[in-house]
Amino acid sequence: MATITSLGTGSGLELESLVTKLMTAESVSLTTLQKKQATYTTKISAMGTLRSSLASLQSAASALVPSALESNTDKYASYTATLANTTVGTATASTGAVAGKYSLEVSSLAQGQRLTSSAFASSTTSITSSGGTITLDLGTLSGTTYTADSNRSYSLSLAAGATLSDLRNAINNANAGVTATIINGSGGSQLVLNGSEGTNNVIKLSSSDITGFNFNPATSGTQDWTQSQAAADAAFTLNGIAATSHSNTVTSALDGVTLNLAGTNVGAATTLTITQDLTTNSSKLLQSFVTSYNSAYATMSTLGAYNATTKVAGDLQGNSTLRFAMNQMRQAVFTTKSDNATTPYQSLSDIGVSINTSGQLSIDTTKFNKAMNADPTNVTNLIVKVGSTYNSSIDTLIGTTGSVTVATNGLNKTVKDYDSRIEKLETQLASIEKRYRSQFSALDTLVSSLSKTGDYLTSFISSLSKSSS
Structure with a gap:
């Protein structure tokens, strides 16, 4: 409560302490409401923990189910x-x-085409005085017919005075799938081009303004480039x-x-x-499901537990929504049956999944692998059905209209109602405190005034006595 003024300074009475004690008594109902609201807030947090654990289990269950266009074999093989x-x-x-x-x-x-240019004095020798463009095409050679791929035609622009090195760089920078290197031999510097594998990557070079670099793979005889290796499939x-x-x-x-x-x-x-x-992926996914189940079940057990020694209860101890969720999860483990009544692998227990006294699942890998190798079709069908069953069951818990969702919404509404009640009560208490302070302030003033009057009378009588003597 906000302090309006400091009481008792005029009268010397402990009025401020008295107001505090009175307001403590008046606030009992407020404290009760706040404590009740806190219990609901704790339950909301616990419901969030429950939802999270179930969502993780649902994800693991969904991972057991193939997509719409995927077969069981495609999923697990x-x-x-x-x-x-x-x-x-x-x-x-x-x-x-x-x-x-x-x-x-x-x-x-398969091999890529290899072309070698004529020899030049060095890699810095100019190959064009005026500049121009060389077109590099990639295409297919069938017999003596070359068909260029219009989507793989590259224009290599060279400035006046461009060198052999400049042409090499232009080819490499084109990212055409052709690598260009310069080999400096005893006869001079030569540019070597290496194409990608296959007869669909045959190189053709042409230019109308730069001489010495034309090559037509469909033409036989001497050309500007020497083909030392033909493209092949x-x-x-x-x-x-x-x-x-x-x-x-x-x-x-x-x-x-x-x-x-x-x-x-x-x-x-x-x-x-x-x-x-089929065993590796299926075993891995089923183990992931078992791990998620155990984690979710342990979380639910903790939320609903009661320690008789410490007399401490879980945040959802006795909660009907939690009990319903735990029953749903337990029942689905072994009540989910194979669609094939003739297979010996009717439930998870038949393929190596067991449960202990604490409700925790485990997998006998040897038994599981044996079952999978003996009847892969029915075992994978069973695993998929378990995944589908849990996915649907958990959706009835944490889906839009699920019981956990509905319960959480109800708790949130209750907390909101408490907010309104607490706000209203705080307003009332503020008014009561204001009234107390007003009344005690008047009392403080009155007592102070009476004290001053008494002091005056005492002084006056004292002065009369002195005058008489």
Whole structure:
């Protein structure tokens, strides 16, 4: 309460202390309201903790469920790919791959085109006195027909007096997929161009105003550039079926498989083995779910606990919403059954998930792997169903109309109502204190006045006595 004035200075009475004691008595109802409001505020915080733990569990449950366009196998399978002859290359596999063995024979590797310019005195020798433009095209050469790719045509602008080094820099700065280097040999400096792998990356150079740098891959005979290596595609057979690739990184021969070719093996085919693994990802995701479940259940247990020794209760001890949430989570663990009544793997307990006396789950990895290897289809279906069940169940708790949400909204409304009641009561108490201070101020003034009158009379009588004597 705000102090209006300091009472008792005139009368010498302890009026300020008296007002404080009176207001303490008057404020009992306010203190009671504030304590009640604090208990609801604590419950709101506890509901937030409950919601957070359930949301984490829901995320782990959702992770068990494939997306709309994803199959259970795509969700859980991981793949490995190996080549028996590693000098031929390496292989990797991902979603879309099909387990099996394939025969691979590589007859040639993809390579990039290499062009070498005429020799110049040095890299700083001027190659144009007036400047100009050289056009670098990339395209496909089929027989003697060159087809330029209009999306990969680069204009290299050179200033008057530009050098061989300037042309090298212009080519590299164009980021065309062509690298240019200068080799300083005994015959002078020569510019060497290296293109990307494949017959779709054939280089053509042309200029009408700078001489000495034209090259047409469709033309035979002597030109300004010497081609020391022609662009070529990789050629191979897979299970006897011929295929080519512009790159030695082959991604389109087998769905979900990437081949990284490094050598040839004509007449000595090697084996490509694709292996599917369903246990690693499924075990990891199920363990994540179990961990989240245990964390959520431990949190709920703490919120609803009561310690008989310390007589300390959890913030939601006896709360019906918490009890409902815990029952929902417990029941869904083992009551969620397989859609296939004939499989021996009907529930989580059949695939290695167990629960202890504290309500904590654990996974027997050996039992789980055995079940997955024995019946991958039904085991993955069961895991997906568990994920869907928990996702839906938790949504009924923390969704827009969920019980935790409704309970939290109710608590927030109660706290808001207490705010209004407390504000009203504080206004009343301020008015009461103001009245007390007004009354005691009048008393202070009166007593002070009477004291002064008494002092005057005492002094007057004393003076009369002195006059008489």
